[in-house]
Amino acid sequence: MKKLKKFLAMMISMVMVLSMATVGFATTGGTGSLTVQLTGENKLDSGKSHTVKLYKLLNIVSYSGDKYSYSLNGDYTEAIKKALKKESISNDEIIAEIGKINESSNPTTQQFANALEAQGISTNIEGKITSGNNSVTINNLEAGYYLIVLDNAKAIQATLKNVVNDNNGTVTLKEEAPSITKKGFDKNNKPVTDVQIGDIVTYTITTTIPKKFTKYTITDIITKGLSFVNFDESEFTVPGKLGIKVTLKENTNTPEENEEDITQTSGIEANIEKTKDEKNQDKMTIDLSNYINSNQDKVGKILTIRYKAKVNENALVTEKNSAKLEYGNDPDKIITTKPEEVKTPTFPVHIKKTDEGETSFLEGAEFELYHDNGSGTAATGTAIKVTGDSGVYKIHTDQSAEINETVKTKMVTVKEITTDNFDKNGGYNLVINGLKAGTYWLKETKAPDGYNLLKNNIKITVKNNKDGSYEISKDDTKAENNIVKIVNTPGSQLPETGGTGTLLLTAVGALLVAVAMIRFMRRKQEN
Numbered sequence: 332m333k334k335l336k337k338f339l340a341m342m343i344s345m346v347m348v349l350s351m352a353t354v355g356f357a358t359t360g361g362t363g364s365l366t367v368q369l370t371g372e373n374k375l376d377s378g379k380s381h382t383v384k385l386y387k388l389l390n391i392v393s394y395s396g397d398k399y400s401y402s403l404n405g406d407y408t409e410a411i412k413k414a415l416k417k418e419s420i421s422n423d424e425i426i427a428e429i430g431k432i433n434e435s436s437n438p439t440t441q442q443f444a445n446a447l448e449a450q451g452i453s454t455n456i457e458g459k460i461t462s463g464n465n466s467v468t469i470n471n472l473e474a475g476y477y478l479i480v481l482d483n484a485k486a487i488q489a490t491l492k493n494v495v496n497d498n499n500g501t502v503t504l505k506e507e508a509p510s511i512t513k514k515g516f517d518k519n520n521k522p523v524t525d526v527q528i529g530d531i532v533t534y535t536i537t538t539t540i541p542k543k544f545t546k547y548t549i550t551d552i553i554t555k556g557l558s559f560v561n562f563d564e565s566e567f568t569v570p571g572k573l574g575i576k577v578t579l580k581e582n583t584n585t586p587e588e589n590e591e592d593i594t595q596t597s598g599i600e601a602n603i604e605k606t607k608d609e610k611n612q613d614k615m616t617i618d619l620s621n622y623i624n625s626n627q628d629k630v631g632k633i634l635t636i637r638y639k640a641k642v643n644e645n646a647l648v649t650e651k652n653s654a655k656l657e658y659g660n661d662p663d664k665i666i667t668t669k670p671e672e673v674k675t676p677t678f679p680v681h682i683k684k685t686d687e688g689e690t691s692f693l694e695g696a697e698f699e700l701y702h703d704n705g706s707g708t709a710a711t712g713t714a715i716k717v718t719g720d721s722g723v724y725k726i727h728t729d730q731s732a733e734i735n736e737t738v739k740t741k742m743v744t745v746k747e748i749t750t751d752n753f754d755k756n757g758g759y760n761l762v763i764n765g766l767k768a769g770t771y772w773l774k775e776t777k778a779p780d781g782y783n784l785l786k787n788n789i790k791i792t793v794k795n796n797k798d799g800s801y802e803i804s805k806d807d808t809k810a811e812n813n814i815v816k817i818v819n820t821p822g823s824q825l826p827e828t829g830g831t832g833t834l835l836l837t838a839v840g841a842l843l844v845a846v847a848m849i850r851f852m853r854r855k856q857e858n
Contacts, residue, residue, distance in 0.1 A: 555610075557641065694746050699774045
């Protein structure tokens with residue numbers, strides 16, 4: 332009996348020890364909550380919302396401290412195998428592979444998320460974060476290892492997180508909606524701030540390759556003052572497919588020389604047509620949907636599209652063009668970004684040719700305009716070629732063109748121009764449009780009839796204020812109302828040889844001689 336009691340006591344002790352050991356080693360996962368909060372720029376517009384998707388990849392069987400026991404969620408087994416590109420592995424091996432995500436030679440969290448969602452799976456849980464709010468809390472989540480994805484967002488918007496036993500976990504995602512940037516560059520690859528008629532501007536549209544979207548389209552509309560040209564600067568006729576250049580690089584910090592030219596292999600095309608409204612502008616449409624959805628291994632890389640446009644004779648101070656992005660997975664909820672604008676202004680110079688008293692406009696004066704050569708006083712080199720007449724001229728689009736009836740260098744003043752030309756309605760009698768900011772020299776080559784030719788060339792300075800306005804100066808003095816006043820002086824009338832003035836002098840002289848002779852004769856008789 333004593334032996335039996337000892338045996339039973341021993342067994343009870345062992346049971347208690349094992350029971351205590353089991354409780355100490357593992358706690359069941361239970362349920363928990365998760366808060367997803369957002370940070371970052373380029374957020375969604377008012378009225379739009381983000382969808383937070385949660386995929387429970389693994390069940391948490393038990394845990395203790397930082398030690399977890401997992402089992403695979405059978406709902407996602409096949410999808411996970413395809414996402415990992417390892418379809419002949421066991422459940423335990425799948426769990427091990429998920430643990431290696433983000434390690435070297437393994438997919439990043441975002442790449443895995445893209446590949447998983449590409450399988451058309453449904454989510455366990457969804458939450459909404461509306462614009463103006465920066466977080467959402469999802470309660471009563473079953474314990475598990477979750478993949479958290481922020482929809483309607485750019486790359487790097489996924490993360491993995493354990494949720495267990497009321498731990499109230501928090502994850503922070505960078506809130507950045509898909510976006511584009513647009514810039515303009517001159518022939519020296521410098522950012523363009525203003526242009527001259529005839530200049531060719533290279534525009535770049537840049538975007539980050541996002542996760543899959545059923546629609547991802549860029550639309551770019553240019554103003555009447557610009558004309559699309561092919562990338563080799565040859566003439567382009569609307570409608571048609573524009574010659575462009577498409578490149579890809581790792582990120583914004585990667586040097587430009589490391590860009591990969593994918594123009595011929597990407598299948599990306601720029602289709603040009605006229606807008607279907609009263610403005611009748613040229614519109615470029617680039618549909619990136621197929622490229623993005625077929626290249627999910629490139630998520631996070633920078634895609635740049637380059638195209639060229641020529642500044643034409645319709646260019647104005649207010650010249651600008653803009654591009655926008657439309658994206659989304661629901662045709663009824665397509666998101667359109669705020670247009671990205673690039674301003675390419677060109678400027679006019681208005682001239683008032685007048686007399687000393689400013690009582691009248693002087694017509695018939697001829698001028699030529701020259702670029703500043705750095706000498707400070709001279710108007711040398713080749714005069715700028717223009718087109719136009721009746722006092723209104725524009726810089727010619729081709730400065731290498733031969734002089735003819737249309738292409739000229741001489742500009743002639745007229746009587747006051749009272750019609751509206753380039754932001755001025757009266758107060759001038761000569762205008763030249765299409766100049767970029769800089770220094771020019773105006774040379775009078777013929778004076779108005781009856782007036783003297785100007786002895787000195789006139790220095791004209793065009794300043795871009797970068798706020799949509801400009802400033803014109805004459806000989807370093809700001810021109811009032813941006814109108815350059817040029818005064819001519821009349822020539823003095825001199826006596827003419829053999830004219831009536833000479834005859835009068837001769838008659839007077841003869842009369843004086845006669846009077847002197849008479850007086851001389853009388854004195855002689857008196858003597």
